[in-house]
Structures are given as C-alpha cells and as structure tokens.
Amino acid sequence: MRWFKILFFLLCGLNLYSQELIQLKEKGEIIISKEKLKELSLKTDLEAYREYYAIRGLFQEVSLELNLNNLPASSEPLPILTFNEPSLQLDLFLNFTNLASEDQLFLSTEKGLKSITTKAESFLLSSFSTKHRLLFRDRFPYHNSRLNINGVVFSEIDSNVVLDDYGDAGTCQVNAICSIATNNELSRATTRILWINGSLAGWCTGTLINNTAFDAKPYVLSAEHCALAGSLVSNNDLNRWVFFFNYLNPNCEGGNQESDILQQQILGASLRARSADNGGDFGSDFLLLELNQNIPASYNAYFAGWNRGPILSSKGDCFHHPSGDAQKISIYRQRPSITSYGGSIPNTHLEVFWQDSKYGFGTTEGGSSGSALLDEYGLILGTLTGGNSSCQQTELSDLYGRFAYSWSSNGEFPARQLAPWLDPLELGNLRLQGLNSGDTIDIPILNDISVFPNPVQNGQAEIKGFYDLQSPARIQLFSLAGEELQETYISPFAYGTIPLNLETFRSGLYILRIGQGNRQKTLKIWIL
DSSP: OOOSOOOOOOOOSGGGGHHHHEEEOTTSEEEEOHHHHHHHHHHHTHHHHHTTSEEEEEEEEEEEEEEGGGSOOOSSOEEEEEEOOTTOEEEEEEEEESOOTTOEEEEEETTEEEEEOOOOSEEEEEEEOTTOEEEEEOOSSOSOOEEEEEEEEEEEOOTTOOOOOTTOSOTTOEETTSTTOSOGGGGGGEEEEEEEETTEEEEEEEEEEOOTTOSOOOEEEEOGGGGOSSSSOOHHHHTTOEEEESOOOSSSSSOOOGGGSOOEEEEOEEEEEEOOSTTTTSSOOOEEEEESSOOOGGGOOEEBOEEOSSOOOSOEEEEEOGGGOSOEEEEEOSOOEEEOSSSSSTTOEEEEEOBOBTTBOOOOOTTOTTOEEEOTTSOEEEEEEEESOOSSOTTSEEEEEEHHHHHHSSOSSGGGOSHHHHOTTOOOOSEEOOEEGGGOOOOOBOTTOEEEEEEEETTEEEEEOOOOSSSOEEEEEEOTTSOEEEEEEEOOBTTTEEEEEOTTSOSEEEEEEEEETTEEEEEEEEEO
C-alpha cells in the first residue's frame, strides 16, 4: 500500500554478485554467501523501501542447473535440493525441462511429504528453508529431466530483518472466508501478487476483471505504483511476477498453517495499460496486466464486473492481501466520496471509511495496494492507492483510484486507458456483470451477422447473415447493466434471416447476443 510518495533508487549492476552470492553443489545443496547477501541489501537500500512497500525480500537472477540424470534408480523419491543455512529462507524460481507426465515432485516438511501437484514447467517454490527438501521420483521416460533455478528471493535475511509474508497482517484483519461479504464470488477474483522489480520483491493485490467480449481474457487490474519500486518494472521482471489464487485460510477464526493453503499460481504477465501518473500523484493509479496463460479450470476463477456509472453504492467490501498474508476482507457501510490523491487533479479517487464486523475491524495495509473497492453488487468501483487506515487507526480512511476515471481520463492513448481493453466491442457499458470461468466459451465469431435497420424503428428489425439454416439460434437481449431481458430460440428463415420483434421495449441502447452451434456474436443496437 502506497502510504507516501514513491522514492526512486537506482538498482544498477546487482547481477554482478550472483555467482558469488549463490552456488548449487553437485548433490543439490544450495550455498549462500551471507556477506554478499548483506552487500546486496545495502546496495538496494532495502530498509528505505520497507517504509513504502510490503517487501517480501531481495531478488537475484541466477542460472543454476542440476542434471537429474545422475540420480540412481529408485522406486522412492530422492532429494534433489537441500538448504542448510538456518538464518535464511528462500523463494526459488524453478524450471524443469523434459518433466514427464508421470514424474513426481515432493516437498519434505516437518509434517512429512507433501506432493507438489503443478504440471507447469516453471513455478515458484516458496519459503524453502533448512526444514525442507525437494524430492523427485523419476518415471518413464527415465533420466531425461533437468532442473534450473533462474531466480531467488531471499525472503528471510537474518533475525534482525522482519519481512512481510504469511501471518504478518495486523491482528484486526478479518479472514476472507468469514461470511460478511455482499458477494463472496469476488474472493475467487482476487489474486495475491508477488512482484519483482530489479533486486526487490514485494506484495500487492490484483483482481481478475471481465470485458464486454465475455471471453475470459486473463486481465488483472491493480495499482500502477506496484510497478514503480525504483523505476517502471521491466518486461523481463514482469515475466517473473507470481499471481496466487484462492490464497485463503480455511477457517474464519483461529490459527492456520501456510501449508494448509492450496498453492495455485500463475507465473508472468504483460503490461497492457497504466495511468502513468507516478502512482496517483496526478491520476487514478491503475495498472492493467494480462497473464501469460489462461486460468486453469481447477482454480474456479471469477472475473469481476465493473461499474463506471455516476451513482456510488452505500455499502460494499474489499478483498485483499495485507502484508502478503492470506486473503482478508474489509467492509464499508457509508457511501464513498469523490476526491483526489495528489491534490493537483480533482475527482481521481474515492475516499472510503471501514466498518466494524462481528469478526473484527478490517482495514488495509501494505500489500493491499491494487485491491478492488466493490459496490453492493460486487462490481469494481476503484483500486487501492493508499491511505491512513490501520489496526491502530481504524477510524481513518483509504483512497481508491476511481474506475470511472481510469476508463479514459488518464490519457488519450490505449496504453493510458481501460476502455479499449475492457470494452473491445465498443458497447459503451456503464456497468458490466461478472463472469464465472466455467461459463466461458472459447468460440469463433459469427462475422457476417448484422441487424437491420439499426437503430430499430417501430420495434421491428431483422437479423441477417446466417449460413447455417438448420441449427437453431439463441437470441438474447440484455440491458447495458447486463440484465437479460429476452431470450428466443429460433432457426433462420430462407435467405439466412431471423425476424426480431422489440415492440415491448422502451427507446434506448441494448446488447444483443446471438449464438448458433459453437459460434457467437454480440452487437449493440438502438431502439428508437
């Protein structure tokens, strides 16, 4: 969370330390030079950044390879990575090449072996310490896999440096699984973000967001200042960002272990648009990313809807990851007010005050940055820039960059707006409903379909352009708010047309969705 203006530090020449900083011995033992690690910490000015960001640790790009062909034949999983420095803890960016579908990975913990179920070639292994070993069971085809470590986050440097991670949120924060949300589906849209920028690693929050094509494109909305630690994040570093989904404590109250949380993650993203306002100083502080891969069905993801209309809700909530902790929820019960963050540009932000609940008084913290402010219908109103609320000052407010401002007011180019990305069909929606990933269909478009006349006169029109005259078509009419008003199933008539009777509807703009077989098209129509 961005509490003050961002300081900029140059992070130059830090990769020069990688070979001396970390080594991988033949049997997979990781060796760290604590002297070089301390040197890296000083050069990065780690303590200064911790004042402004939720910092996970120091990042170092490396290139370490372990040939798994040397493992002896065994029916049992064998250790391939170990670490024996008790004062340190590591997050390891791992890449497996030629990992067979039957190969198995395990993490040895104090509780026994835990299966690593990911089939991704690249993933983050979090919180690796002297308590752990990474084990590998080689299956057919044998002796063809390699392990590469291409990045390391030093997430615990020594006993005197306390960095943010699981369990570090304030004691007032409320677990997201507690039943106080107006719309619990938004928990499945919320992602815990581990960002990398130069030699820094830190926490922010993002939200999967829907677009008018309803195509489940994996857009994540967050805050620009999350990408400005030191300087604007590079494309190379963005490819290392880790997005955790369903990172939830399983119980509303009481202590839990991080090992109880299912690790669902996606590695890497591309920048689509940002506010370019120094993180809210003269704009709405938004960041729009597109993940490097689609969301797996097993994540049961939700793509949040949005609201850029003029009327604000009098109640709602926010799902977020304060201090990089398991997901929390904060609620508000009075209408936010429109204000600014830097003071130079009006109407860029929403000010919100939080409300107590029977489970606690959830606020926000560092790591909550970029989380979505939701209205009572679960639609996004803004993204968190900063503020003064905390567990010690629950009466103070937070400021969210207005979604309505981020739509097109930060600049005239697509790279400064949400509109071109979230309204690719140019429908002009003020509101858009959310989308369950299971409801999405990846289908081609009915390119030749059109409505004539458009605008529709006297309530009568015709849908033209069908080539398949046998299969019935599904015709759905929606309001701009996403409410379904009419649904019809009918086969095209001769010459590929379907009559459209809209006499019962008032004048205005509507959305028409046309589906036939595995094809679909969405149109904007006017009724005069």
